Amino acid sequence: MKKTVFVFAALVIALLCLFKLSKYAHASGDASVELIITVIAIVFFLIGIFLNKNSLSKDASQPKNIDSKKIREFGLSKRELEVLNGIASGLSNKEIGEKLFLSESTIKTHVSNLFVKLDAKRRTQAIQKAKEMRLI
Amino acid sequence: MKKTVFVFAALVIALLCLFKLSKYAHASGDASVELIITVIAIVFFLIGIFLNKNSLSKDASQPKNIDSKKIREFGLSKRELEVLNGIASGLSNKEIGEKLFLSESTIKTHVSNLFVKLDAKRRTQAIQKAKEMRLI
DNA sequence: ATTAAGCTCATACTAAAGTACCGAAATGAC
DNA sequence: GTCATTTCGGTACTTTAGTATGAGCTTAAT
Secondary structure (H helix, E strand, O other): OHHHHHHHHHHHHHHHHHHHHHOOOOOOOHHHHHHHHHHHHHHHHHHHHHHHHHHHOOOOOOOOOOOOOOHHHHOOOHHHHHHHHHHHOOOOHHHHHHHHOOOHHHHHHHHHHHHHHHOOOOHHHHHHHHHHOOOO | OHHHHHHHHHHHHHHHHHHHHHHHHHHHOOOOHHHHHHHHHHHHHHHHHHHHHHHOOOOOOOOOOOOHHHHHHHOOOHHHHHHHHHHHOOOOHHHHHHHHOOOHHHHHHHHHHHHHHHOOOOHHHHHHHHHHOOOO
C-alpha cells in the first residue's frame, strides 16, 4: 500500500502541475489555493489511513451480560443442549447423531429449533451466542 | 489491480471536480473556500480509510509481533487469522468477505488453507482447535 | 533474475447444513 | 382422558460450506 499512496500522491501532483500550466496566462494567485487544497487532501488522506490502521486491530464486540438462569431461560430442552454441545465440539450433524444414537434428520430438527431459540442462523453463530450466554 | 486503477481514476476525477467547484465558488461568491477545503479534507479522509481497509496494514513498518509466535507455529498468515476470527464470530463466508472487502471465493480459499493448517474438517472444528491452541 | 510465498479470484463440483412441513410416539400435567 | 411438550424421524428443497484446480499479481528473499 505504500506504493499505492505514493502513486496517488504523484498523480495528484501531476494534476496540479497541469492546472498550473493551463492557467499560466490567467491570474497566478489561484495556483496557491490549489496547492493548499492538494496538500490538505493528501494530509487528510494519510491521516485517514493512519487512524484506520489503529482502529482495525481491535475487534468490535460488545460483551452482552445477560443473566444466565441457565438453560430454561432460553427454553432449551435437554436434547437440544446435548446437540448444542455436539455442535460446539465441532461435530457434524451425522456425527452427533451417531454419538446420541439418533438419525441425522432428528439432529437437523433439533438444530433448527436450537437456532430459533438462540436467534442464530448458523451453527458457528450458535456457538458464539451460547458462549456469550454461558450455556456452554 | 484493475480495481486499483479504477479507484485512482475515480479519485483523480473527484479531485478535478473539486478544483472546478473551488474555482466556480471563487469566481462568483468567494465566501465558501473554507467550506470547500473542509469537504475535500473529509472526503480524502474517508477515502484514506476506505483504501486502507482494502489492503489493511500492508504498509506497516512493524511486522506482526502480537501473536506471531503462536501464529508462526501453525503457519497461519495474517489474512488467514482474520478469516479465522470471522469464523469464530459466527459469520458466513459471504459476510467475512464483505467485512474484509474480499470475494467469497477468496474467503473459501483462505478457509480451506486454514483447515489444512489446523487439521480441521469443519469450521466448528476449526473454532474448537483454535481455542484450544489459544489462537483466538 | 529467479524463486518462493502470500493474496486474490474464478469455475466447477461434491458434501453438508439448514428450512419447511409433515406425522407419530412418549411423557407428564391438568 | 385430554392437552401440551418433547422427542423422534421422514421427504423435499434451497443454501452454505468445502474441495480441487488454475491463474494473475505482489512482495520478499536468494
